[in-house]
Amino acid sequence: MMLIEQTTVPTAALPLERFKEHLRLGTGFADDGGQDALLEALLRAAIGAIEGRTGKVLLARGFTWTVMAWRDTGRQALPVAPVTAITELRVLDRQGGVTVMSPETYQLVRDTHRPRLGATATLLPQIPLGGQAEVDFQAGFGAAWAAVPADLAQAVFLLAAHYHEHRHEAALGEGGMPFGVMALLERWRTVRVLGGAAT
Known part of the structure; x- marks a missing residue:
């Protein structure tokens, strides 16, 4: 079996401004967009990790x-x-x-x-x-970020913030996702029985 993603998440669908608020970046300063590429990459990495862990596609x-x-x-x-x-x-x-x-x-x-x-x-x-x-x-849950269930959206922000905090380290050393992220994902995980065969 092989799964190929034919279309990617458009940049406009990513919650970049909300993620900046989550990180509390630029408070009291003008936002020149200098970190946008990094933050977008972190969001995409977090979305990919959470989709891989849950088997749920967040954005259409x-x-x-x-x-x-x-x-x-x-x-x-x-x-x-x-x-x-x-x-x-x-x-x-x-x-x-x-x-x-x-x-x-x-x-x-x-x-x-x-x-x-x-x-x-x-x-x-x-x-x-x-x-x-x-x-x-x-x-996917929908084309816009508002369609993503709140707990999965929060898990993306927490994991992307974790990546942001550890971005200068060669290895995180913690092994795996933070506990808070795992707790948010638990109800979305699918128990796979017989590789998808009828049960």
Whole structure:
């Protein structure tokens, strides 16, 4: 399996000004934007770390997921959540021939933690031996930062601030995320059973 991010989070969607307020930067001074590139990089790093830990996509963007075989022939758990739309499903044979499947043959089964690609009839399209399926989908809580759940947004600020505080150190030495960040993420973590197979 392979997951490729097809679009990135636009800079305008990042809560840069709110992060500056969180850090209490520039109080009583004019903001010349001199640290904006660093703060943007810290926010992106924190978002990536939190998405990796929870399997939740914070800001909306597109993905392509490649799979060699379905774990369940009638439904397949998708690798991240929340998924808002499946835009295309393609089946490729071993010679590279592509068949775009009709949207009438599959559906998105919405779920906060484990959305699924489901067959509308009995079975998902068969993946030929040596072939693969590619699923294009849109995922994320929303396009604007206001759509991100408050606890996840706070976890991003805390982790980005942690990165900011330790930015000059070669190694943090603490090993892993701060406890406060982990506590905020706990309810969003998905317990993976059988790699997404039906349970």
